[in-house]
Amino acid sequence: MKKYVLVFFVFVFLSNFGHASDYQISPPPSWVDTVKNEGSQVDHDLKDYGISSLLHDIQEKVEKNSIISFQHRIYKILQQDIIQDISNIEIGFDPQHETVHLHQVCLKRGSKTFNQLFPHNIRVLQREKQLENNIYTGEKSLVIFLEDIRVGDILEYIYSIENSDCRLVKNFYSQMPLTKSIPIAHMRYRLVWPRDRALSIKNHGTQIKPTTKDLINIKEYIWNIKNAKATHQEEDTPPWHYPYPRVEVGAKKSWQEIASEKAEVFKVPDQLSNELKSHIAQISRKHKNPSDQLLAVVQFIQDEIRYMSIPMDDGLPTDPSIVFKRRYGDCRDKSLLALTILKGLGIKALPVLAHTQDGKILNKILPHTAFNHAIILAHVNGKPYYFDLTLSFQRGNLENFSPPNYGYALVLDPTTTALTDMTSPLSNLSFRAYYETFDLSKGFDAPALLSVKTFVKGKSADFMREFLASKDIENHQKAYFDYYKDFYPSIALKDNLKITDDTEKNEITVLESYEIQNPGVVDSSKANLVFSHHANELRSYFTETINLPRTMPISVYYPLHFLKHITVLLPGEENNITPEKIEVKDPSFHFSKMEQIKENRFSISYHYMALADHVIPENAPAHIENIKQVKDALGRNLTTSIDNNVKDSINWPVLILTLIITLIFSYVCFKIYFYKPKKVMESPSSTQYQGIRGWLILPAIGLIISPFYEAYALKEYFTMIHSHNAWSMLLDTSLEDYNPLKAPYLLSLLFIVIAEAVYCVLLLFLFFKKKQIFPIAFMVWLWASPSVAFILEVLNVYIIYEPLGGLYKAGVEYLRSIVSAIIWTAYFMRSKRVKATFIQA
Structure with missing residues (x-):
């Protein structure tokens, strides 16, 4: 309950409808090279996508103190069902360092152009999608709500994001996928780069090369792709796999440079709070062995310092004394706290940067600072040990403690020259x-x-x-x-x-x-x-x-x-x-x-x-x-x-229920037999048509045979249902043909067979006693029996999993029975012999 109260409080406190400082409406920057003619696609080829992507233009300019990312996209709406997905344009940004500039949003319908860039249609929302995972990013979403968008319209929107984070300017890194999940008529990536800075470029799954142009103080790189085919992400791929061919660009650096720079971020402070000093001293007194001291530090931070990620303006870890006091922090905060305590205990430890998704392929991509996780590397008795302080409930001594394995990682030490493979036998146990x-x-x-x-x-x-x-x-x-x-x-x-x-x-x-x-x-x-x-x-x-x-x-x-x-x-x-x-x-x-x-x-x-x-x-x-x-x-x-040594037992509840149902049906038939009609038939003056002769011989034969047939069917169902083992089989969920409806269905079937058997005996007595009610009772039987049989055959297919061929045969038999019922119904309603014979009240 407390968790949801926290989520609600943060959402209410931080959410807003937008501020003018979050975005500006302005013309495109002068450095932008606008695409004059977008590509074209054949609409018929895109019926599976519902949309035609005509242009996907990305331009980035790296300046001294900022990075400006320019986006220009054009889509054609082909199907109604895609409108719901594209009618809102969402742009994510970090308000601490980024400002959104909206340049153009419009719909083109034939020769007409409709402007969609109205302030009343713009909202800035702060939804914090990862707050339930204790991650607060501070990011916002600018949402533009489009009006009156229709099939056949062409949607065009242009915007740019200006990022003033000096750390990203210094360590610029970007990846450009060359395909998307839908076909794109024209893709372009343009990078405007300072001429006095070295740039690294690396291709993955493509041989494309950029066209370059030297300008005053800058160098231009352009990648152009026409008619880019769609790349579909297949299911169940490893998290480190990138499905799209892509190009990496970044400020030319080595892993050694990055390690040296980032090591300063995790520098242990000289001044510590008295509470933290006391905690370090307590661990030192309680655990004399360095191995025990290390495990005590790890267990304390994992279990008692809860995980909560709240980014700071400077991007630095929080002071360890503050983290110790407030009892929460993110991976950087927890790692620096561990480094601080271990240093106080005289145990050598270093910070390590890792990537939880791309770690397996870090050695194949350009050196960069885009890590998403921080852990530590401690040394005891000359052996290295990795620890992830954001995990919980880890136990064991150093020889069987499960270390994290994020593939390749960067140890932040001045002597580091390359990535380190974290894989070890224990990490794979x-x-x-x-x-x-x-x-x-x-x-x-x-x-x-x-x-x-x-x-x-x-x-x-x-x-x-x-x-x-x-x-x-x-x-x-x-x-x-x-x-x-x-x-x-x-x-x-x-x-x-x-x-x-x-x-x-x-x-x-x-x-x-x-x-x-x-x-x-x-x-x-x-x-x-x-x-x-x-x-x-x-x-x-x-x-x-x-x-x-x-x-x-x-x-x-x-x-x-x-x-x-x-x-x-x-x-x-x-x-x-x-x-x-x-x-x-x-x-x-x-x-x-x-x-x-x-x-x-x-x-x-x-x-x-x-x-x-x-x-x-x-x-x-x-x-x-x-x-x-x-x-x-x-x-x-x-x-x-199943032999004499393995005897089945009677299922008494089902047997008793069967006897009750039999008595009920017998009572109903008894009442029918002694039913006295209001209008009693008079004996005919002539005996010419009296007696069971003529066509009545056929129903007589059928009625004599029916009880024996029903008794046989009753025996089959009686044996199956009233056997305890058979009933257990019906309820066994481990069997391949298990169906929860099978037991009640077969039980209902048994009751129907009992009803038919008792009713057949009733008809036999009514017939030979020449009861006046017999013709009506017989006609009811003629129509009800085949209908019930056909319904049961349909249920057999869906519950007992009988083949569909049986249903076809049952349908044919049902039609024959209906034809027979029509003939015999007409006979019993019009026959003089029937009217003259069945006259007993």
Whole structure:
């Protein structure tokens, strides 16, 4: 609740509708080279996009104290559904250093041009999209609301953003994608650069070169792309993958220069508060070993200094004494506080700049200062150790503590000359093991004990520790129980959840204990009991669907070391299990499944080891096939025959309900049989048409056969529904054909068969007793029976998953029955024999 109050307070306090100082309406700057003619596209080729992008022009000018970014875009609206997305123009900016200049916003419709740049249509909003993640950026959005935009209109808008942040001017860096998610008729990137400054340019996925022009004190670089095709981002790509070909430009610098400059930002202050000095002294007294002191500092900052990112005007970390007092800070604040305390303890430590997304490819791009994270590197006994102070609930000693792994990072030290690869054996340790033991020694039809042990280590222990801290033990108990209940509906809790956290070794053990009343389920043949178990925990680490062909890498969950060992204690009887051995080798993982049988102990070991964080596109088809093999192997069914030693039990609730329904239907039929019509038929003067003869012989034969047919159908459903094992099978969610509607549907079907059987007996008595009500009762049967049969066949397709061919046959049979009903209805309504025969009240 407090979190939402904070969000609301900050939003109300900081939100506004805009100030004139945030933006200006002005003509384009004089240095801008305006594109005279935009490109053209064939509208028909763009029907999948709903919009035609005619021009995407970006121009940047780097001056002594500012960077001006100029944007010119032209779109043609092709479809109605795209108007909602494009009718508001949103421009993001940082009000601390940036000012937006609006130059032109207009709609062109035929030969007419409509101005859209009105102050009353402009709003400046501060929405803080990441506030719930404790990140306050201070950024704003300028939104222009367009009026009367229609299909066929051409939208053109021009603006520029002036950035006065001297740090960005000094360390200028930009990336220009050469394609977008939609085709663009004309793309251009123009850079106006000071001639006295060196510029670095690097291409990625393209061979394009800029045209250059030397002017007075400046140099112009232009990249022109005509008819840029769309690049579609494929699903499940690694976070470091950029789908678009691009060009990097930046002030020419080395990593050594950047490291030397940024080291000054994290300089430990000479003056510390008395409270911080006291805390340092307390750690020194309590922990004599440098290793213990280092871990105490890390644990204190991770757990007691909460994460909250609020940017300062100078871009520098907050004074450590202030961070210590207020108990919050961002990654830079936390890192500098750690460096300060460690320096006071005499432990050597350095700040490190990292990038949580691009870290894996930092060594392939231009040196720049666009990092998004700060961590530390400490040295104890000559060994290096990385720590991310923004993480929580990390435990362990230095030998098993899980360090962060952001790929390449920049250690801020004057001696640094290049990036450092953070990867280490410990950074890739994430072990998860599950041990399940099912005691079926009393039989597949007897209550079975299930004991579960979950063991996690390394990063997996850190994740689980954070997860366990998020809820109380009762909620975790319910979540663990519900997981197994989905597979074994008759499961019951035998003992409470037990959790052991070995913080020294960074290992967590969770113990569970259950009892399964009906572990074995009757299969569709009703001749076997089936017990199913699986390793579905591994499925969550695989991508559900990957489309081919593939042009981009596939992301793989990494690091991950997974083990699941299942032991099943079987009844003492002889078994016929053939152990399986499956092995799947992929460039990104290794999987094995090993089964063993020894006397009455059957065991399966699933082992999975991730080897890489991605799969290259060329290996995608084989990778998809390998994943399919793994998924198909994550389960096993054990089967035993239903014989005299495995007796089924009666499902008494269903049986009693059946008897009640039978009595109700019998009572209704009894009332119908003794029903006395208000108008009693008189005996005809002539006996010529009396008696069951002629065409009435055919209904007589049908009515005599019907009770036997209905009794047979009743026996089939009665056996299935009233068998306890069969009912358990209907409720078993682990079966592939499980449907929650199947049990109530089959139960309803049983009641319908009972009703039909009782009604057939009623018709038989009414017929041979020549009751006056028989013709009406028979005609009701003629119309109701085929209609009910057809409806049930439709339900069979959607609930029982019967093939559609059966529905076609049922439809044909339904039409035949309707034709027959029409004929017999006409006969019973007009026949003299019917009127003369069925006259008994």
